[in-house]
Amino acid sequence: MKAKRSVPSSRYPHLAVAVCLHMSASAYADNQSAPASNGQTPQRAQAEDQLVRRQLARPQIEVAFVLDTTGSMGGLLEGAKQKIWSLASRIAMGRPTPRLRVGLVAYRDRGDEYVAKVYPMTENLDAVYEDLQRFEPAGGGDTPEHVGRGLGEAVKNLKWSDSRNVMKIIFIVGDAPPQNYQDEWSYLTWTTRAKQKGIVVNTVQCGSDVTTRTSFLQIAKRGSGTFVSIDAAGGMIATRTPFDEEMASLNARISSMSLYAGRAPARRSAEGRALAMASMPSEAAADRIGYLAKEGSARGAGGLASASTVPLGVRDLLSDKKAIDEVADDELPAELKNKTRAERKAHIQELQAQRKQFEMRVIELSKQRDAWMKKNVSEKDDAFDAQVMKDIRERGVRYGIAY
Known part of the structure; x- marks a missing residue:
């Protein structure tokens, strides 16, 4: 990559599920003893229905990582590969436990092997882990990069929820400023479109380039997000436990x-x-x-x-x-x-x-x-994974998720 208590259900509509059951007493009694038409017993069908309701009642978080994959981003990419499961596990510590979907976009620039690659938004984190292993740093060396294409692909081509009750966040992570091509992938245009869809755009600058800082600050402000600057290599550290x-x-x-x-x-x-x-x-x-x-x-x-x-x-x-x-x-x-x-x-x-x-x-x-x-274990405040968790913890309050 390049260089970046329970809550009342009435306050949070996603925590409430309305269920209407119309059944006479005799029909109910019959159903308790007879198999359902699909071969299930009523008890099994009821148990499965309860599991579905439980899933629907959970708050939801959708996160897209838009990552610069040019040559200078090797340290951060390697750290992200190692930490993606750690991030997922820490996000799952919220109460109520949120459902998590993750999408990935890799971007570079015109003239490189590719300009952008999109990996679908999914709850299948094994697939996300496998996709992330394919990210290899290469190319670049001539800033800027096509940040707008990476952002635009994330907004346009990842399948985001339409619900405003779902926490939707993009993290743009890179060390170079955006290109200003006169094409359909203007980073300012796609930041605005993200906001219109209820998607927050955060920027994470890897390193200290002044031009990158200026443009990433602009994107975060327009996208109702936050800007942070971290070590060029991502600053992530291994954490070993006795378990x-x-x-x-x-x-x-x-x-x-x-x-x-x-x-x-x-x-x-x-x-x-x-x-x-x-x-x-x-x-x-x-x-x-x-x-x-x-x-x-x-x-x-x-x-x-x-x-x-x-x-x-x-x-x-x-x-x-x-x-x-x-x-x-x-x-x-x-x-x-x-x-x-x-x-x-x-x-x-x-x-x-x-x-x-x-x-x-x-x-x-x-x-x-x-x-x-x-x-x-104390978090390293300027590490990539710590900054992602800080943002999710702070935003979680608005969606009924406590950390």
């Missing part, structure tokens, strides 16, 4: 337990992602599994949240209870193909029980790790 090694080991074991069905290419893609998540560095792995524990608690999952949305055409046999009865034999993973139906189900149940045991241990360790960090 990281065991949590990283559990992250690897749980990720490796994935069992997917589907066409071979799509199944291999899902298996490849699981393998990548299993081999993460220990600090990032501990942050990842800790985030999934918080998200699982917020969803009422009774364990960890599902880490990834599987690719289209793939079924997660450990999470999707109906999958084993619905997929074709030729779509099964190799370890199940030579088993009888009863043996397949027994194998899945055994893995589910093992994973549940590991998940309960993760939840326990995650709480201990959070408490240890709160007591022993």
